[in-house]
Amino acid sequence: MxxxxxxxxxxxxxxxxxxxxxxxxxxxxxxxxxxxxxxxxxxxxxxxxxxxxxxxxxTRAELLVAATTQVVDQRLEQFRREAELLPPGRDRLQSVVDLAWRDLNSPAFFTALDLWVAARTDAELRDRLVHEEQRVFTEMRRLYLEVLGEPYAADPRAELLVEFTIDLLTGLSMTAMLTGTLGEREAVVRRWKRALAVLVGQLPSDELLDGSPLPLTASAG
The missing domain is CATH 1.10.10 (Arc Repressor Mutant, subunit A)
Structure with missing residues (x-):
């Protein structure tokens, strides 16, 4: 039965x-x-x-913001999963740049970007979106710092470098979406990695423009 x-x-x-x-x-x-x-x-x-x-x-705004919350949660979970798969010996500062770049080129990020643009002229959407975007920005910064770990976590510059990384890569993703080739974008990311290595003392300043690859296991100075 x-x-x-x-x-x-x-x-x-x-x-x-x-x-x-x-x-x-x-x-x-x-x-x-x-x-x-x-x-x-x-x-x-x-x-x-x-x-x-x-x-x-x-309302449509309520529907879209509620769905955005779901997309944001998926984006955060994807970042966590990728962070857990990082090789233990790999330099974490470079890894954060790689993780951030993948996230800021993901469909979930471009969905958020689409909503930001729409919210400029849609007051209801903007009011409802502000809180959700503050949540994701806060959580992503926390995750980036968590991935950095030691010796970077104890460095008072770490939070500012994470902020610079997010801002630079967000702008790069937004502009390159329409105008840049993949090669041009990757070149900027490589230059930023080298700049970070100089800022934390891994490399001397005269190596800032060197085009050679960075050591994968560099440690903070």
Whole structure:
């Protein structure tokens, strides 16, 4: 005799529907961008009535920000997984640059960028997005410093260097998205790694423009 599954409660059905809506919204944002992620597009993808979507998320801004939270959480989890796979002997300062560069060239980052641009002229979206972006910025900085570990963590310059790295690579990703080739972008990343090595005393300043590869196991001075 086939065992019947217990019927889901109303709360469980509601949570399942909400999760489905958010998953479909996140997919739409990643695949098609902000402009194409309308309530109609989400309800069609989810196979739900428009009223069902709007029951959970009365406005488009609420829907998009809730989905962005999900994308952000996936982005943070991906960073954590990649950080755990770093070889133990590899220089952590260079590793943070590599991790940050991959993150800032990911679909999740470009989704965030799309929303930032839209929020410039959408007050409701901007108000709701500010808190979420503050959360991701705070958490990413914490993760970068955590990955650095010792001897960098004890260096009073570490937090500022992480800040510079994020700002530089964010700007590079945004501008190179339209104008730069992959080779040009990678060259800037290599130069920044060398600049960081000079700043922490791994290399003398006269080697700043040297094009040779940095040692993978360099330690802070």
């Amino acid at each position: 086939t065992e019947q599954r217990p019927r889901r409660t109303q709360a469980q059905r509601r949570a399942s529907t909400r999760a489905r809506i958010l998953a479909c919204t996140a997919e739409c944002l990643l695949e098609s961008g902000y402009a194409a992620t309308t309530v109609s597009a989400v309800q069609e993808r989810a196979g739900l009535a428009r009223g069902t979507v709007q029951h959970h998320f009365p």
